[in-house]
Amino acid sequence: MTVRLLNRDLVCRQAVALVTDYLDGVLSRRQRRRFEAHLRNCPNCSRYLAQIRLTIDTVGHVEPDELDPEVKNELIDLYRRFLEE
Amino acid sequence: MPPTLRSVGEEELVERLRMKDVDAFTALVELYHMPMVRLALTFVPNRSVAEEVVQDTWLGVINGIDHFEERSSLKTWMFRILVNRARKTGARERRTVAVDDIAATERFSPDGSWSRPPQEWTDDVVDRLFAAGVAKRLQIAIDELPPAQCQVVTLRDVERLSAREVCDILSITEANQRVLLHRARSQLRHTIELEMEGV
Numbered sequence: 001m002t003v004r005l006l007n008r009d010l011v012c013r014q015a016v017a018l019v020t021d022y023l024d025g026v027l028s029r030r031q032r033r034r035f036e037a038h039l040r041n042c043p044n045c046s047r048y049l050a051q052i053r054l055t056i057d058t059v060g061h062v063e064p065d066e067l068d069p070e071v072k073n074e075l076i077d078l079y080r081r082f083l084e085e
Numbered sequence: 086m087p088p089t090l091r092s093v094g095e096e097e098l099v100e101r102l103r104m105k106d107v108d109a110f111t112a113l114v115e116l117y118h119m120p121m122v123r124l125a126l127t128f129v130p131n132r133s134v135a136e137e138v139v140q141d142t143w144l145g146v147i148n149g150i151d152h153f154e155e156r157s158s159l160k161t162w163m164f165r166i167l168v169n170r171a172r173k174t175g176a177r178e179r180r181t182v183a184v185d186d187i188a189a190t191e192r193f194s195p196d197g198s199w200s201r202p203p204q205e206w207t208d209d210v211v212d213r214l215f216a217a218g219v220a221k222r223l224q225i226a227i228d229e230l231p232p233a234q235c236q237v238v239t240l241r242d243v244e245r246l247s248a249r250e251v252c253d254i255l256s257i258t259e260a261n262q263r264v265l266l267h268r269a270r271s272q273l274r275h276t277i278e279l280e281m282e283g284v
Contacts, residue, residue: 011193011196011197011198012193012197012198012199013191013193013197013198014197016191016193017267019267020263020266020267020270021263024248024263026259026263044198044199044202044203045199047202047203047205047206048191048203048274050206051203051206051274051277051278052270052271052274054206054210054211054277055270055273055274055277056242056270057211058210058211058214058215058219058220058223058277059223059227059238059242059243059273060242060243060245061211061215061220062220062223062224062227062243063220064119064120064122064123065119065122065123066119067114067115067118067119071118071136072111072114072115072118075110075114075118075140075143076107076110076111076114078140078143078144078147079107079110079143079147080107082144082147082148083105083107
């Protein structure tokens with residue numbers, strides 16, 4: 001019985017491998033249950049998931065460089081020339 | 086131009102663009118030029134080539150807007166034009182590293198448990214990181230990812246597009262997309278962890 005349980009329980013390495021699928025909502029119901037069961041008993045993997053969420057949030061705040069006004073004006077000129085043709 | 090145009094809905098922008106509205110085009114440039122340069126840089130070797138690819142993309146947008154069928158968002162459509170053009174130009178893509186060649190940043194014991202568990206982050210980590218200028222460091226870390234990972238994480242987490250849109254833009258499978266995203270996020274988490282030690 002113990003062996004069967006061990007086979008069904010995820011180890012941390014397996015749980016970590018499922019994080020992206022979990023966040024994208026593409027795990028099967030069974031996989032998701034196993035993943036969430038592992039998380040309930042594993043502070044390290046819970047912390048890892050929280051940190052991946054924070055990473056996503058942080059990356060989403062990285063702004064592009066400022067648009068060079070000269071580049072912008074060149075593009076608008078390009079558009080005006082296109083309209084005149 | 087009226088500053089409000091940047092915030093009008095996409096449908097209205099498309100409509101105005103079809104009526105040859107210069108303000109609508111200006112708004113599009115303001116919204117998407119720099120994000121497109123950033124995306125182009127994941128395919129081509131340098132900034133000047135990226136700017137050329139994006140300018141070429143604008144021509145494609147101007148010429149093609151009447152054929153845009155609105156089956157995808159305008160942004161997705163423009164990004165797809167960009168990727169097609171960048172791939173024809175890009176030399177960078179040839180040195181794509183196979184996903185499996187990159188060692189995972191997480192370390193596990195033979196029994197599958199953590200050998201070096203993630204360190205605790207404080208609740209205000211995002212604020213602290215940005216205050217310390219880590220955003221710049223994070224952009225560099227994104228740029229340093231293998232190109233395919235860089236492309237996927239830029240589209241998913243920087244541009245916040247859906248998995249389906251990203252697969253559509255890059256012509257990759259959902260499974261491949263998730264593997265690349267998983268590697269990229271894992272590496273960027275690791276980057277933040279390293280930066281945290283110095284913050």
